[in-house]
Amino acid sequence: MKRLREGLYIFRHQRCAHRLLVGVLIVLAAWLASAGASEAADTGKLVEKDGKYVFVESMDPSLKLLLERSVKSGMITQEEYDQVVKDSEERTQLLSPSFRGWYDRGFNLSMNDNAFFLKIRFRSQLRYTQRFRNDAWRNPGEAKNFPELLGVFGDYRANRSENSSSSFNVRRLRFYFMGHLFDPDFKYYIQxxxxxAENAQSPGSLSLFDVNFTYTKLPWANVQFGQYKVYFNRSQINSTASMQFAERALVQDAFTASGLDRRDIGITIMNDEELFPVNYYLGVFNGAGPSFNRLGSFTSEEATVGCPGGQTSGNPFPSPAGCPANQRNLNANTRIDVDRLMYVARLNWNILGRPGYGEGDLAYSETPQLAVGGGYSYNPGVNTSSDNAFVGLDLANLNIRRQLAAFGNGRQLGLGIVDYSTWAADGVFKYRGFSLQGEFYFKNVIRHDKGLPCMNTTCTATAPNNFGNAMGWYVQSGYYLIPRTVELAARYAYWDPDTNSANDLIRQADVSLNWFLNGTYDHQIMVTYSNTQFGTGGYTIGRSAPLPPGSGTVPLDAVGGTLIENAIRVQYQIFF
Incomplete structure (x- = not known):
């Protein structure tokens, strides 16, 4: 009997020890398993894998089942189970890597539990252009809307060329860095x-295009600041990555908010485009174009007031009585209107759906998408140069003048200080592969000097009339012959660069066949045919007869009828 009692006593203690050992082994197994699980997933979170989101627990399902059965059988208590799970989750979190990388329309890197996120993308547009021009391009050429400004003094040159040309071109090459800092509501964007350009006179070099930050904590009042595209009109906001044609219409370039470029440096307050049917944008900018401010703009003072100046080598004009024979006109560079800023406002109403700003209905919308919008910009104190008919006298504002010429506003050169007041209205409709959009523009050019522009340095002759305003519009439409794959698009644009002049209209017609290789804008081949006609009439300062003596024998304003260009552009785009 005594031995039986001793045996039962030993058996009970062995069973208790066995239970304790099993519990220790289970806890140890849970601890080891949690370490392995930490390598594969975040703790009880949605994990992205191959573009899909799956909920993954930190603990292996089989181990979790074993622990749950251990609780039910009484081998471990509920408190012990909860503590094991908690310890497992904490260890998983601590042992998880602080960063992860993956590819999804760009190279993505997330660090410190998504406190920092970086997406890197690359885009290129490689192009072949075959161009045919009529004889008027040889004489007189285009010197009024798109003059070429060369040399230190920015002398005017007419854009002339032979009748035909063939060329390959790296039209666009972009690098993008975007993401958020500290939390997803503080975003950054660098491009x-x-x-x-097709007619660039020097090879392109790497340069800063965009750098801005956006704070989105308040959906009704997002704040964006830095250098970026000004929110003014539809064609200005849209990216060249999502266009229906190889190039924007010329009228779309001419009517930007500043008149100089699509980009500027400033700040914008706006609401969230994805949450509100009506979107507003209110911005304040330098109004001098990208990477520039008004301190770089100045007026050249004459060495002797009332006397013509000249280049370093001498005076190209006969000197009036009492004036030195040789002098430069740069005695001082005076910064004026440096307190001026550009103000921009835009309103957009998504009446049906959200058509966005990308051209065409690539998404093949199953429901109608309709939006209308409008914008207004006021850019005062733009110094277009007031050199009295011969630009070689004036070193001032070469950057401003070149921007005006590059965007087709060359007729406004030499008007002195001007204020731009620009209006735009736009609309877009998309449905089942069909798209239709258009815009109307009007620019009021207000000269500070109300008199007729001088035609020579002594102002003994004046222009026949003052410069007027500018007006233009375009309409374009497209349809996907094969949904999300093959699109046919057409566009017509009209532009009057000076409403006070005749025979100066610019008309443009385009047809484009677009093949989207993977159903997105990221990989496409585009063939665009363009017909452009330039009227050569109208008056422009420094390019209309009579030119100042000594400036040459071929007046740049010679009228040779209408300049006609037919161009075929074959473009390949890849965006990854």
């Missing part, structure tokens, strides 16, 4: 470019 670099290294590209050349």
């Amino acid at each position: 670099m470019r290294a590209e050349t």
